[in-house]
Amino acid sequence: MIRVEGLTKAYGDKVAVADVSLEVQKGEILGLVGPDGAGKTTLLRMVCGLLTPDGGEVFLKGKNLREVERGREDLGYMPQRFSLYEDLTVMENILFFGSLYGLPRRTILARAEEILSLTAMLEFKARLAAHLSGGMRQKLALTCALITRPAILVLDEPTYGVDPESRKEFWKILYYLNKEGMTLLISTPYMDEAELCHRVAFINEGRLAVTGMPQELKASFPYHLLEVRAAGIEPDFFREIAGIEDVSYYGDRFRLMAQDPDACRREIAARLSLPEQEAELAIREVPPGMEDVFVWLAERGGKV
Ligand SMILES: Nc1ncnc2c1ncn2[C@@H]1O[C@H](COP(=O)(O)OP(=O)(O)OP(=O)(O)O)[C@@H](O)[C@H]1O
Numbered sequence: 001m002i003r004v005e006g007l008t009k010a011y012g013d014k015v016a017v018a019d020v021s022l023e024v025q026k027g028e029i030l031g032l033v034g035p036d037g038a039g040k041t042t043l044l045r046m047v048c049g050l051l052t053p054d055g056g057e058v059f060l061k062g063k064n065l066r067e068v069e070r071g072r073e074d075l076g077y078m079p080q081r082f083s084l085y086e087d088l089t090v091m092e093n094i095l096f097f098g099s100l101y102g103l104p105r106r107t108i109l110a111r112a113e114e115i116l117s118l119t120a121m122l123e124f125k126a127r128l129a130a131h132l133s134g135g136m137r138q139k140l141a142l143t144c145a146l147i148t149r150p151a152i153l154v155l156d157e158p159t160y161g162v163d164p165e166s167r168k169e170f171w172k173i174l175y176y177l178n179k180e181g182m183t184l185l186i187s188t189p190y191m192d193e194a195e196l197c198h199r200v201a202f203i204n205e206g207r208l209a210v211t212g213m214p215q216e217l218k219a220s221f222p223y224h225l226l227e228v229r230a231a232g233i234e235p236d237f238f239r240e241i242a243g244i245e246d247v248s249y250y251g252d253r254f255r256l257m258a259q260d261p262d263a264c265r266r267e268i269a270a271r272l273s274l275p276e277q278e279a280e281l282a283i284r285e286v287p288p289g290m291e292d293v294f295v296w297l298a299e300r301g302g303k304v
Pocket residue numbers: 011014015016034035036037038039040041042043157
């Protein structure tokens with residue numbers, strides 16, 4: 001559905017996207033994941049034809065975007081910062097947005113009712129945009145992006161800063177749309193959301209580092225992870241132990257990347273003088289999550 005070949009874009013000296021090639025298959029949810037400033041927005045804006053690349057091509061449904069008339073791409077875009085008219089109601093915002101595409105008022109109203117009921121927003125259709133919560137604003141932005149009934153939906157960090165409950169609800173809607181046949185390309189800084197995508201593309205400093213299914217990426221993680229619960233210990237304590245490649249920590253929980261987990265466990269237990277039973281409780285091997293994979297990739301400059 002989407003094919004990107006060698007896309008490149010610089011702002012002055014700053015190369016934001018460097019030679020990115022990527023494909024999004026029909027019916028797929030592809031997650032574009034990367035830290036702030038990685039180039040996600042720039043890449044998505046080029047895919048949507050809103051920004052002209054310095055080099056490379058974008059093909060939508062096999063057609064070169066350069067040859068497609070703007071507004072006829074069969075693509076919906078939900079930008080990172082969606083401009084709502086605060087002094088218009090939900091429905092008035094949708095009507096305004098739909099009219100930009102030249103859709104007849106009747107069509108907009110019918111489609112809006114349908115999407116607003118899907119997103120549980122129908123009862124708020126007469127509410128002023130100024131009085132919407134963060135989650136509701138995102139749903140309104142989504143409704144606007146869907147008003148042309150696109151086959152492809154591109155979303156730029158749609159749940160950024162939204163509360164966890166609303167994020168979950170938003171993803172339910174995305175899954176519903178996908179089940180109905182929509183192809184989704186979505187950027188996110190959240191690792192739990194990366195897990196929800198069929199495939200993930202990791203972008204770092206403008207370069208595409210790796211793409212794969214979440215399970216594949218986790219399986220490619222080359223270390224064992226040990227989680228250690230220990231109060232009053234400095235990270236350097238672990239760094240001195242041979243075979244521990246990296247240490248990260250949250251409060252009194254340490255996460256260690258180890259080559260040989262059993263040897264490390266024995267060494268830590270010995271140094272802390274932990275009896276075996278206590279060591280078993282305090283030092284556990286845990287499966288890597290997407291966050292572990294991406295932290296590892298980012299530390300290596302995104303290279304596998
Ligand atoms: N209009 C611009 N002028 C100059 N530099 C820009 C411009 N837009 C983006 N950049 C720079 O290009 C790089 C990529 O930015 P981009 O917004 O695409 O990244 P991102 O992954 O979407 O990050 P974020 O989530 O923080 O928006 C960043 O270093 C950013 O500072």
